[in-house]
Amino acid sequence: MTTTDRTGLARTTALTRTVRDVVLLVARVGLGVIMIGHAKLEYDVGGSLAGVGRLFAQSGVPLPALTGPANVLFELVGGIAVILGAAVPVVGVLMALNMAGAWVFVHTSGLFAMDRNGPETVIAIGLLSLVLAVTGSGRLGLDHLAVRRLHRTPRPTT
Template identity: 30%
Template sequence: MNGRLDKAQPYAVGLFRIVVGLLFACHGAASLFGVLGGAAGTGGTLAAGTWPGWYAAVIQLVGGTFVLLGLGTRVAALITSGSMAYAYFDVHQQAALWPIQNGGEASAMFCWAFLLLVFTGSGALGVDRLFAKRSATATGERTSADQTPVAA
């Protein structure tokens, strides 16, 4: 059973990355373009260049899209994780200590989800993986995806 789960792990990480990236990009699109409910649920958009909201929305849209595609996943996840840590500690924690009290649950969850992706990478189904396979093929190396585990 454990072997089957190990084989599915890259796909589970890939699906996790896709969902988290999509949800995060939707936040950015809502804030920047007023779609999907708009900025803060008002249907409006943020004024360009306003600190920190507009910059956070750009990070959400661009970073979320990169994570969704699995393109530069580790770097994009590091930047997005940092932006959510900033949002939590600078915006939410001023109201109360715990996320449930200060409305910072989404910021905290996104922060930790992206931090996990920094360490796991894109998993399966990502553009990063395609580049790794092409690079390995060009140099004649075998990628970890090409290698089959040896039974113990």
């Protein structure tokens, strides 16, 4: 039921914002857990950061000795940042680019190839990353707290 008075409208708006913030939190935690889990998987399979570089070399990723370890560290640190709601727009864009690279170099089978090498998962992770990059962390993230603090700080007059 929709009310037309200002009190009802304010209540609906507050509820909508709260639901939005909770959904963004769930999406952030989900993406962050996936990123951290993927970093751990790559590290475990490679056996070390150098080993991850060798895995990247086998997949034809350019500059594997650099991109392999950097990818593991980015997914670990970025995953933690996304869960906390810190630097979500930046991490979201970088993760989407990371997933585009994974699609081009690693997940090269056709869509729904059923060979565990299809790009569906990296496409979904990349799209979620872009959505979070555009929407931000919501009110339940550190980004929101930092922005609020910046707006409260009085600016010096000249």
